[in-house]
Amino acid sequence: MKKVYLIFALLGTALFSCEPMDDLQAEANEVIDNTLTAGEASYTLAEEDYEAVGIDATEGFNSYEQAQTLVPDVLNNAFPVYQNGTSIITSFNVYDPIVPTEYSVTEEDYAAVENEVGYFVSTSKVQDFLEYKFEGAENGDIVELTYNAVANEITFDISAEDFDLIEEELGDTYPDAASSAANYSNFDRREGTDAYWSNDMILEAINVVLLENLENVEGQPYNVSYAIFDGSAGTESMTVEFNGNKYVPAAGVTSYEITDADFDLIGERFADEYPEPASSAANYNNFDIRNGNPAYWNEVMILEALNVVLSENFEDAEEGAMFEVSYATYSGSSGTGMISVIKEGDEYIINTNPVPVATVETTNVFAYTGDSWNMPITLTSENYTEMGQSEPIFDDEEEALYKIGIYLGRLYPYALSGSSAVVAYNLDSEESIRYTLFTLQDGEWLGVPQVIEATLQFAKTDGVWVPDNTIKYSLTGSDYGTIAAALEDEYPDPVSSMENYSNFDRRNGNAAYWSDEMLEEAMIILLNSIAPNAEVGQKYEITYDVYNGSNITETITLIKNDAGNWVRFVED
Structure with missing residues (x-):
């Protein structure tokens, strides 16, 4: 009734004042808004509220912690005379982006998944590891994973500008050779001439160029092509890898990844022999490895396909040349396969004694969607x-x-x-x-x-608005059933009475009596049922019906402690 009297008082004043009615109504509203002495209210921040505390309204607060710090200033401005004991459920925007979890695979991780080589040979193996390591992943979880992987060879062509750089860096060491390289954009390979470039000199030049142009990832192999002159124009190449200090000749194995163009070639060459697998490979740029599927590629067929690709791309490969060939697969989800082959005669066969492959530390982002990890x-x-x-x-x-x-x-x-x-x-x-x-x-x-609306309750305590995450909850009929199922053997009479009357008998000395300790036990059982994933620090203010000779209600407040247990909350 207090608010009604205030309105009548203000309206009465209007009869004897020259103030406009709109101003009087505004004053009335202000008085009403600021007379709440205790209880609950709700408030949604407006654009000017964000601006008042220096926040972009379209983005909102950058964290819940920032909101907890700044929202009290907003409430002080909006409700300057609200009293202690008042709670305001406040709605506001928070920038809540998906941030990838960063994780680096350790030696122990490789051992745990029985990976003796200490690197992943395919994307499918990375996916298997993620399934193991992040067993409880939820839809939309993202991991930025750092791991060792097979380093597929990257091609690099030395340009005219690179030859200029070579002269600049090596002109004092090899004046004639460096001058010739810059003038003609090639390496002179005619032994006996002043401009001659030996293999070791070319390796020095390659270091000059790659150290300037690349990120120098340890273990990453590069097939470097360059123009030469040996009486006529030509090209040569050298495969090198970075050893952590400089570029050195790579091991005797070439890493190669099947490209989309290669899959087109496979589709063309095997259209008659394997029509459905060939069509699938060309259309989807992968090998379908689902056994029983019409488009299925078995290992023998894949080896045939790799022979076609390697013969096309490495016409000059010599007897004994070794390749680690990786390729895209589909087994219900996207993956990667790998085969180690060696050239024997005119064909490539499985290499049963491959040399150690080049590996490189790599970082990729994977997302869990549906029931699998994919980029x-x-x-x-x-x-x-x-x-x-x-x-x-x-x-x-x-x-x-x-x-x-x-x-x-x-x-x-x-x-x-x-x-x-x-x-x-x-x-x-x-x-x-x-x-x-x-x-x-x-x-x-x-x-x-990623900008979401959040709700947080603030309570005014000692003149200060403080975050209050208390959830107010009143028991329903099904809740009494949950408690009964857990405690019927331990407290048969109290539970029987509770089920019959949907309340707790609080008459001390009665056979159906519920003590404070029993009620606390019952409410813990209830919270473990309705809020099993509540965070540490979450509070519940639970109201329930009791009978003490009259039908009334009581309230108990529980909080989840650092050990993950629900305990009675007591104000300091």
């Missing part, structure tokens, strides 16, 4: 262009989610409802990568916004 879909420049973007970035999240949703619909036209995918894209700049989980719902791919 996120990373948008290319062409994808952005298709979506109408002039640059490979999006200006805001709303635009990104909308356009990527359409793109996924075209990419997966037959996906089932509930399917999910993680997409990596650039927001605001090419360095600003976001990972977003998309799920197919009612025919639309919907992305999870």
Whole structure:
């Protein structure tokens, strides 16, 4: 009634004042808003609230911790005279991005999955490891994994600019040879001439070029091609790898990865012999290894295909040349296979004694979607262009989610409802990568916004607004059943009474009596049922019906402690 009297008082004043009615109404509202002495209210932050505490309203707070620090200032401004004991359920925006979990595979990890070589030979082996290491992964979880992998050989061509660099760096050591290399953009291989380049000199020149142009990843092999002159123009190549200090000749094995063009070649060459597998390989750029499938490629067939590819790409390979060949596979999900081969006569056969392969430490991002780990879909420049973007970035999240949703619909036209995918894209700049989980719902791919609305309760205590995560909960009929199922053997009479009347008998001395300790035990059982994954520090204020001669209610407050147990909460 107090608020009603205030309104009448203010309206009465209007009869004898010249103040406009709007001003009087505003004053009335202000008085009403600021007379709450105890109880609960709710409030959603407005744009001016964010601005008042120096926050961009479109992004919101950058963490819950920041919100807990700054929201009290907002509440002080909005409700300056609210009294102690008041609780306000406050809604606000929080920037909650998906941040990959960084993990580096250790020697113990390799041993745990019986990997004796200490590196992964294929993507499928990495996926198997992730299944083992992150057994409890949930849809949308992302891991940035650092691990040792087979280093596929990368080609590098020495350019005219590189030959200029060689003269600049080696001109004092090999004046005639370096001058000739810069003038003609080649290495003179005519022995006996002043401009002659030996293999060791060329290796020095390669070091000059690669150390300047590459990231110098230890173990990564490069097949370096360069122009020569030995009486006529030609080319040569040298395979080198970085040993942590400089580039040295690589081991006698060549790593090669089957390309999309190679799969096209396979589709063409085996169209008559293996029509369905060949068509599948050319269409999907992989070998289907699902046994029993019409497109199935067995190991013998794959070896045949690799013979065609290696013969096409390495015409001059000599007897005994060894290759580690990796290729894309499909077994229900995308993966990678690898075969070690050696040239024997005119064909390549399985190499039963391969030399140690070159490995390199690599880092890749994997996302758990559905029931498997795969690399996120990373948008290319062409994808952005298709979506109408002039640059490979999006200006805001709303635009990104909308356009990527359409793109996924075209990419997966037959996906089932509930399917999910993680997409990596650039927001605001090419360095600003976001990972977003998309799920197919009612025919639309919907992305999870990274700016989300959060709710947090604040309580005014000693004149200060403090975060209060207390959840207020009142028992329902099913809750009494949960408690009964757990305690009926231990407390038969109290439980029987509770089930019959849906309350707790609090008459001391009665056979159905529930003591404080018994009630606490009952509520712990209930919370373990309804909130099994509650975080440490979560509080529940539970209200339940009791009978002490009259039908009333009581309340108990429990909190989850550092040990993960529910205990009675007592104010300091």
